[in-house]
Amino acid sequence: MQKKSLFKDLYAFIPLLFSGLLCIALIFLLWQKSETEPQFTETLVELGTVFISISGVVTIVILAYLIVHIIGLRNNRNSAIGTLGLVTQKMHYFRDIIEFLYRSKMWLPNLKEYIDDEFEGLNFFEVKEFYKGKSKIAIEFLQENHDFQDTENLYLEMKSLLMTSPKEKRIPETITYPKVYNKEIVSKWLEHKCSSGLWYYFGYKYATFKEALNLEAVYERHQDKIMTLANSIDATAFEDSSFNEIFLSKLGEYMSKEVMPKLYEFQNQTGEGLPSSIKFLYAIFMVLIVFGVLLPIMALLFALPSILLIVSYSLTIAIIFLMATSVYPFLSREAKA
Numbered sequence: 003m004q005k006k007s008l009f010k011d012l013y014a015f016i017p018l019l020f021s022g023l024l025c026i027a028l029i030f031l032l033w034q035k036s037e038t039e040p041q042f043t044e045t046l047v048e049l050g051t052v053f054i055s056i057s058g059v060v061t062i063v064i065l066a067y068l069i070v071h072i073i074g075l076r077n078n079r080n081s082a083i084g085t086l087g088l089v090t091q092k093m094h095y096f097r098d099i100i101e102f103l104y105r106s107k108m109w110l111p112n113l114k115e116y117i118d119d120e121f122e123g124l125n126f127f128e129v130k131e132f133y134k135g136k137s138k139i140a141i142e143f144l145q146e147n148h149d150f151q152d153t154e155n156l157y158l159e160m161k162s163l164l165m166t167s168p169k170e171k172r173i174p175e176t177i178t179y180p181k182v183y184n185k186e187i188v189s190k191w192l193e194h195k196c197s198s199g200l201w202y203y204f205g206y207k208y209a210t211f212k213e214a215l216n217l218e219a220v221y222e223r224h225q226d227k228i229m230t231l232a233n234s235i236d237a238t239a240f241e242d243s244s245f246n247e248i249f250l251s252k253l254g255e256y257m258s259k260e261v262m263p264k265l266y267e268f269q270n271q272t273g274e275g276l277p278s279s280i281k282f283l284y285a286i287f288m289v290l291i292v293f294g295v296l297l298p299i300m301a302l303l304f305a306l307p308s309i310l311l312i313v314s315y316s317l318t319i320a321i322i323f324l325m326a327t328s329v330y331p332f333l334s335r336e337a338k339a
Contacts, residue, residue, distance in 0.1 A: 017327035025320035032312040043308045050302045050311065057294025057318050060325075064287045071280060082271035086182070089264045094179045095231045096197070096257055097163055101177055102228055104160045107219040113150045117157055123171040126162035129155070130194045151214040159199040163191065185269055192266050200254025204247040217247065235261075282328075286321055293317040 036042045117124065121143050128137035132144055148154055164173050166180055168190045191197070203211050220228075225245040232240040232253060239256055243249040293314050301310040 017324055020327065021320045021324035024323055025316045028316035028319060029312055032316065033309065036308050036312065046308055046311045046315070047302065049315070050298050053315055053318055054295055054298050056322075057290045057298075060322065061287055061290045061295065064283055064290070068280065068283060068287065072276075075276070079272055082268045086265070086268040086272055089261060089268060090181075090183065092235045092261050093183065093265055095235045096253075096261065097177065097179070099228050099231050099253070100160050100163045102224045103220065104157070104164060104173075106221070106224065108216045109157060110150050110153060110214050113154060113157060116148075116150070117154055117161075118172075124158070125165070125168070125171070126155075126158040126196070127168050127190050127194060129158060151211060153203070153211060153214045156199045156203050156215075159196055162194075163196050182269070183265065188262070188266050188269060192262050195258055197254045197257040197262065201251045201258070202254075204254070205251025208247045208251070212247075217245070217250075220245070286325065289317065290321055294321070 032046075036046065121139060124137075124139050124143055128140040129143060131137070132140045135141075161173055164177055166178055166187055167184055168186055203215065229240070229243065229245055229249075232243065232249070235253075236256065240249070240253070243252065294317065297310055298314045300306060301308075301314065
């Protein structure tokens with residue numbers, strides 16, 4: 003992958019290198035010619051209109067492309083913002099469900115005290131990333147002999163879903179529901195497949211964990227609220243569901259496959275800046291405006307030294323050469339975007 007990236011960077015750098023060398027060579031040759039042939043300065047002046055016209059046409063084309071592309075980006079971003087709001091609300095409802103389960107009495111006796119008191123400050127992400135060696139408490143936790151039939155991991159996973167930052171150590175009494183979730187926490191949820199634990203514990207391995215997870219201990223009124231929230235997430239997906247292990251398994255699978263990836267995707271779309279290709283085109287646009295249009299006009303109007311025209315023409319030719327040699331990689335990136 004690193005070799006591929008290096009080759010890609012080198013492939014993008016070569017046209018820029020050759021364009022720079024071409025510009026320097028043209029400045030040197032044209033300056034030398036103007037020094038040896040006095041009448042060549044008149045030729046440079048006569049060509050001024052041609053170069054200004056060429057630069058003007060190219061800048062207009064680039065400007066039109068930039069305007070159209072930026073309008074498209076803005077429309078896509080507005081659409082992503084609207085969708086992000088809907089997906090974020092689904093995440094709010096899901097976290098409400100998780101809170102009911104997290105604070106319920108379905109857990110084995112002393113499990114909550116064991117995690118929240120004896121291992122205060124431990125979070126699910128530290129346990130999953132124990133191999134990095136950054137958390138001593140996570141390593142201690144994994145070395146302990148637990149008497150909770152592995153349900154302590156599900157408890158930690160639910161706890162992580164109630165966080166709004168990976169650095170949180172304790173869950174507050176009142177859960178917060180941000181307008182936009184922190185990218186860091188969404189990235190962690192997605193990386194460690196948070197919510198898939200519901201599918202694992204209540205679906206795939208429920209026979210193993212049935213005795214350790216007492217769903218009947220969840221208050222009936224909370225069960226009703228959970229089902230209402232699930233229908234708010236997706237009325238079609240949970241239309242005929244009842245509060246049981248099958249529903250919880252289905253909910254975990256739905257969130258891990260449908261909601262969380264979209265939450266991450268639309269967050270990125272709304273937060274990303276201008277693509278590098280647009281910045282590259284804008285840089286070319288500015289160079290052409292300054293050196294291809296304004297500089298030669300000023301040189302012709304005020305009879306400035308011929309070196310300014312030489313620099314202007316050389317840069318214009320080098321920029322056009324750069325665009326010609328970069329057009330294929332540029333179009334390839336745009337097609338994949």
